[in-house]
Every structure is written in structure tokens, then in C-alpha cells.
Amino acid sequence: MTRCQVPAFLIHQIQEELDKDEEEMMVFLCRDLAPDLATADLKEILVALNEREKLTPVGLSELLYRVKRFDLLRRILNTEKATVEAHLARSLRLIPDYRVEINENLEKDEVGSLGFLLRDYAPRMKMAKDKSFLALIIDLEKLNLVAPNQLDLIENCFQSIHRIDLIRKIQKYKHEASVSSVHSQPVYVNAHQASLPNLNLIDPPYHSGIQNENIEKLQKGSSLTLGAAEPLHMSIEESGSVPHKMSDDSYRMQSQPLGICLIIDCIGNDTDVLEKTFRGLGYDVHCHRYLNMNSMNQKLLEVARWQKHKYCDSFVCILVSRGNSQSIFCTDHTFSGFPLEQIKKYFTADSCPGLLGKPKLFFIQSYVVPENEQECSSLLEVDGNAENISSKVTIPHAADIFWSHCKVDVSKLEQSPTSSSYYLRCLAELLHNPYKRKRCILAIHMELNKKVYDGNMTVDPSQQYSLLLQHTLRKKLFFPT
Template sequence: MASQGQCLSSSSDKNRKVNFRERLLIIDSQLGVKDVEKLKFLCQDFVSHKKLETCSSALDIFDLLLAADLLREEDSFFLAELLYILEWISLLRHLNYTKQQVESLLPTQRKVSLFRNLLYELSEGIIPENLQSMIFLLGDSIPKIPMTSLGLLLYLEKQGKIDEDNLTSLEYLCGKTVPKLVEKIEKYKREKAAQLATLPVDKETESLHQGEEELFSRSDTTKFLRALQEGPCQNEHTRSNGDRATNGALASVSMIPASATLGASPNTLNSEASTKEVAVYRMHGKHRGHCVIVNNHRFTSTSLPDRPGTHKDAESLKRVFQWLGFTVHTHVDVTKGRMDEVLQEQKSHPGHADGDCFVFCVLTHGKDRMVYSSDGVPIPIGEILSHFTAQQCPGLVGKPKLFFIQACQGEAIQPSVPIEADALNPEDTFPPLEYRIPITVDFLLGLSTVPGYLSFRHMEEGSWYIQSLCKHLKNFVLHEDILSILTVVNHDVSRKADIRGIKKQMPQSANTLTKKVVFPAPPGALQW
């Protein structure tokens, strides 16, 4: 009987999958060639351009989304969002959504970025006559080939002439040819500013912390001034295919005074201090906690090169976190499927209940808001973090969760710009970190570079960011909290440059920590 029941269950599951694919087939039958091109454009941030180029139908795109786990029967919202943007409202019913349901879910579940949405809306407002005028204004800077409005905008984006923080060229072209589209650009700027000022709140988490004083402010996602000086050139041979550099300059968000010492009493405030102190996270459990290191060196995807030097980073991270008392788990060349398994294993790990902290490090290729698995699948960073919210991982409630990402976040290279300290413009800042931390408390996300830019890795000595992080954890962990250490890392990396002194890099981080993270001195700490 049990065997018969299993067969029936298996058959039922198979039927559901077939039905879902049948519904996708119906959606495909309604979409034309232009719709397919629009879908390919909207999926640029999720699927490699090379793979999208081979797609000739919506079904081809659906296959890519299914393979990347961006589309599945139990969660088809991404496709519903795409159809909503394309104004194919009648097709939403095949995914069991209504227009109203999609609109209500977009504020918290949208995947298509505001910038990508803006470019799509602009393309819809550019008629052939406007397009020819824009191409004429661009002159020899654009190839003389037939081009659609989407094609033009995608070309400008890939050439680095426009991005989510640089809309000057767009404003010029629209202002000269279709002035009414400038209003859409202004609307985008307002929406982006509002998005950055608001972090999503996990309602279940709020209920878990009722009665606690709210120490994290939404205004904590403020801008920080760029580094005051440019450091001397480092005699390093750097490699820039993979995780290369930037010159953004966000220091840690929600910076806390770094005066807590190892002798301070946890969960108390020093009323005699000249500045208000913040309590320290408890670090007296049965063990320090688990540290996961995902180290991708070789890639099966032909578009992603190997990452020589990454093992140096993995070794340094393993050494320093073992020294701090963590149980370290290293995973090499992790596919998307294996990454899902690792995340599932860790979010339900029983050891979290007795641990003090959790650390998750990713060393790989990346692009804006995403990291690549070893088989070339882009994984949203927010998706990784979401496995460790209070709802998903109760064992880590109230404990600091630290994530460090060494990966490119775009293709742009940020050159150095010499400045004088007494000429610094307080308004000349870099854009604030746009990653959304999926809970109001206890997360820290450290990135090797700012969105849109590359980060550097030495082929033998490891990356600038990870090597600096490990070095300063070792040097300052005895008397400084993690945010103060990250500030030192920012300063250190900002002073580095390639052998010509041209390319620069600046890490950035965001956090929703409500206490200081201070690690007690490891046994034999003075004998590293």
C-alpha cells in the first residue's frame, strides 16, 4: 500500500509539472517576436547576454529561467512581473495572478530593477523618428547598423555611457528628441531615492522583538564621504577579468562608536561614556558558530574565466575564522544546485542554537546584486541572505549574521581621481548601498566593491578586500568591533592601486546590527 501511495503521489507531482509547462506553452503562443525581444531585455540582469542571444521564442527564455530557478510552479511571480511590465494582463491568469495581486506584491517582491524598468519605459516612448534623431545626435560614437530603441539603450548601457547612477546622456537625448520622457527619468530618481531610504521589514521578526528598544534607524542608510586621499601605487600585478575594482566609497552604514573593549560587560551601556555606547552581542555560547566559505575557482560556463588567487583568499578566511573559534566549512566550485543544498543545510543546522554568530563568505565572479555559481548561474545576493531571516532560521534569531562577498558587481572600471583634502566637497559622495537586507536586525553585508564596478584580485596573493579583511581582523579583533575593523579595511583598500596607479577600489557595507560585534580573544591570540 505504501508503495502504491508513493506511485500515486509521484504521478500527481508529474501531472502538476506537466500542467505548469502546458500553461507556459499557452503564454508562449500569445507572445510575438517583439515580446520576446522585450523579455530578453528585461532578463538582462538575471541571465547571461550570451544565452539570451540564442533565444528565439519565449519558451527558450522560460527554459533559462527554469534552469536558473527564477521560475517554478510554486513561485512564478517573476514571470508574472515580466508579463505585467509588458502589459499582458490577460496572461496573468495562467499563473494564477490578477493585476491587483501583482501590483500589491511588487513593492516587496519585484525583481526587475527600477533602472531596467526605466529603460524599458523609455524604449516604449521612442518612436522610429525619435530613434533616428538620437542616433544622429550620437554621431560616430554608435555603430551604423539597424537598431531598435531597446537595442540603442542596451548598447549605451554596455558601453558604460549610462547606468543607474549616470543618466546624463539619457536626459540629453530625451530632452532633445522626446522631452516628455524626461519626466520618466525624474520619476525614476524619486523612486530610487525612496527605495534606498526604506529597508523592507519582516513582520514576523518585528513580533519576535516586541518590547526591545529600536536601535536600528531607517536613516542609517546614509551616504559616506569618499576617501580623503589617494594612496601610493602598490607594486602589484593585478588581474581584472573576474572580480576587479571600483572606487566607490561607502563606509559601513550605521557606524557605532568603537570604544567597546573585551572587558566591557555585554548587554550593558556605559553611562559614563562621552558618547552613547551600544550593547555587545553575547559571545559566551557553547561554540562561536559556523563559518561557510564558498570558493569558486573554475567555471564550466565558457563565458566565465578561472579565478587564480582565490584559494589564497579561502585559506586566509579559514585560518582567521578558525582562530576566532568558528567551525569552518569550505565548498569549492559550487554549482547552483549545490549552493541551494548548502543554504538549506545551513539555515536548518541544529548547531546554530548553541552558537554565538554566523559567517558566510562567497568568493566568485559576480555582477550587479548577484554572484555566479560555478556553472554560470547568477544568484541574487538578497536570495542568499533571505535563508537566514528569523522566519527561515530561528536558530540565529538575535545573533549577528555576517556576510562577506568578494566578487565583481559590474563591468565598469573606476579610475583614481587625485584630490586635495581642503578642497573636498561634502556633497561629492558615492551612491548608497542598494542591497536590501531582508530583516530589520542582526545582519551585516560586506562587499568588496560598489554596485556596477569591478574588484581586483592578485593572481597569487589573493584579492585586495579579503586579504585586508583577514589582516585587520587579526590585528584589531582584540580591542575593536567589526564595524570599526571594516572602516580600517575601507581605508586600507582605498589606498591600493594597480601597478600604474590608475585603477582604484573601495569596499562598502551595510548592516542592521543593533549591538557591537566584538570577538573575545582567541586562545594564544598573541602568537598568530
């Protein structure tokens, strides 16, 4: 036995003292340390870690601390809780922070509620009546739905069962992980990912430094001395109670639903794919086809006045219509035009207070009617402060607006009346891809630009799409992955 290893009798003695739930918890904590032993019991895992020189007396004391068996710390390892906390404060940790923060014992009815909520995401996942929360997390890890850098799903579920304390724990972990990544580039892996071949993943260096501790060689019956240290005011019972300070560089995108998504498709070819895409992102989607301008105006006003915006983190509006550079015509045959600028105004913070400080995304597909084919008529009267709308600049003055406007000649539609918009089809494909959604909306739109303009290379100039992005976003915007 090397000086870093733990005597076998200590492992046996501790394992005998633990109940079933504590063993399960300890196995969960060790999953990243021994990913090849996914089906092994606790004793097998501890013995294997010991043989691989990954388990030290300090590491064993941390495991007992994490499962709150402070009596065994004192009785078997002859050390105190405060001493272990002092070592943890100096980053002498065996267990990854992710496993610590997500380690919780939930009531059976709460676990049952989580299982019900997750059926849409993991329909094949078996949900036994007596399944614990940790077993549920392990199942989600196997399906690659939860990982150290992929916690939005479980955070949203906690939101649904009103466990604000657990949401704060996850947000605290995510914030600290993002801060630490500025100074280093650690690669986090879960047990499922680490077991895959040829991925060239790096084991997390959580136990580096532990084996360099000057630990006295343990003999049978000897005491474990971890070294004197001042007790810190950091108790495991207090975990998660510290208020979380939200990151200032990205919008909060965690509400359920994520926001209202209003789709007005006056052509009728894109509603289905757009509805599926944004419903999959977590939006409450409302679709309307073939509206005239009066009907659209009333619908926009109605949605802008909804009180539910204050409970959501964002808003999306998608319009598909014939139009010109400044207006859309809906299904009206007389081209009076509904000013696009007014659509923005309905959802700015002064008109819709529930969206104050929240991102408002607009995706417009205009099939442009040539000016010589438009019939002159007065602009539609709209509610609100709309004077001189046509003379205003198109760049939005209000904050937090993302405005993506794609135009193509109406002849494109006339040649293929049932064809969907290539612009909207590419948008849906990008947003449907979870790997693309790891990038902010501006990066996603840059790729959308590329797809649209690459597509233009293969068509007649009169059939090419023109894409314009204007925004007043103040932060980065990420959709849930």
C-alpha cells in the first residue's frame, strides 16, 4: 500500500455503516472518477479508486462529509467537520463541483413530478415509483440530457416544482464555472461521455494536489490527521442559501414558457415548421394564418397587452406577408401597407411594460411587390403614438430588440405558391440543432446569413433573398439547449 492509499479495513468499515440511500449518493458522487464502473457497487468503486491511487484519506473524508456522515468522520477517521471544510476551501477536492451542487434528496412526490415533466424530453426513460432523484439524474446523463455544462433542463424542472433553493444552487454553480473558465479551460465530462471511445476528453483535475498532501501512513487502529486549520463559516447545510447574482453579460432565458411566440403567416406555407421549432424551444406559440391588416393590428394589440409577458423571459414575433421595404400588406388586395415600425412600437417597454429589459425578437419575411404594381392608399390607422411613422428610421430606438428582415421579390412566391421561405426554413433548421443553440443569437444569425447568401449563388438574381439584421441587444442571447 502506498502512502496515498487507504487501508482496506477502513473502506469496509465505512461501507458497513452506510444505509442504502447514502451508498447511492456516494456512488453518484464518484461517477466521474470511475466512469468504467457504472454498474459497480460502492465497495467495488472505492477499492478500484484506491488501487488507482485516486482515493486518499482526505478524499474519503470528503465523501463522508458530502453524505453528511459527520459521526463517521469523527469515529472512524478521527477528524472533524471543520477540518474537512478547511481543506475544501483550499480546493483540495476529490468530487467535481457539479456532483456536489446537484446532489439532493427530494421527496418522492417531487421526484414523481420531475419524472412526469421529463416525459416529453426522454419518453423512453423508465420511471419506477421508488426511483430516487439521483437515479433520475443518472438516467438523464445516460441520455446525454444532463451534464456539468448542460443543466438548463433540470433547472427548468426545478422551476416548475417551485424549488427556488435548488435553482439557486444550480445558478451558483453555473456562475462559478463560467468565472473559472475565464482563467482556465477545464473540460467537464459526465460518466457517460467519459466512457465513449476516441473522444479525447480530459479527466477533470479535481483531485490533483490531494495526492501531494503530506498524509501520514495509516496503520490499523491509527488516527487520521488532516492538519490543523481555522474553521471556516462554510457549512454543508448552508449550501444553496447564498443569493445568486445573475450574470450581467447574457439575458435570462429560463422561464417556462420561455415567452410568447406570435406567428402571423399571411401566405400560409411556413406556419407548421415555425410552430414546431419554437414550441420545441419552450415558447407558448400562437399561430394565425391569412389575416388582413385590421385583423393583424387587433391581434398585435391584444398580444402586446397580455399580462403574462411579465412572467416570461423573452418574446418572438414572426411575420410572413407580401409587402414593401417599409410595410406589409397581409391579405389585403389594396396595398395600403401596415408600417413595420409600428409593430416594434407595440412591444417596446413603454407600450408593453412586461417586456422591459427582455429580448424581443422579430423575424420578417416580406415578398416584395414592385412599386408600379402597388395601389396608392392611405396608411391604416393604428393605435398608439404613430405620428410620422413612415419618416422614422428603421433602426429601432428601444433597447433589447432583435430585428431580422428578409426580402425577396413576390415573383418567387408566384412561381412556387406552396413553397416555404428558404430564409425561415434555414432559421428553423439552425434553431432545431442543439449544437447550434449553444451559440448566441448573433452567431446563429451570422450562419443564417451565410446559408441564405450561399443559396443565392444558385438562383436567378431576381429570385435572390436580401437579408438585413438590426438590433439593440444589450447582452448575449442564448436559447436553451
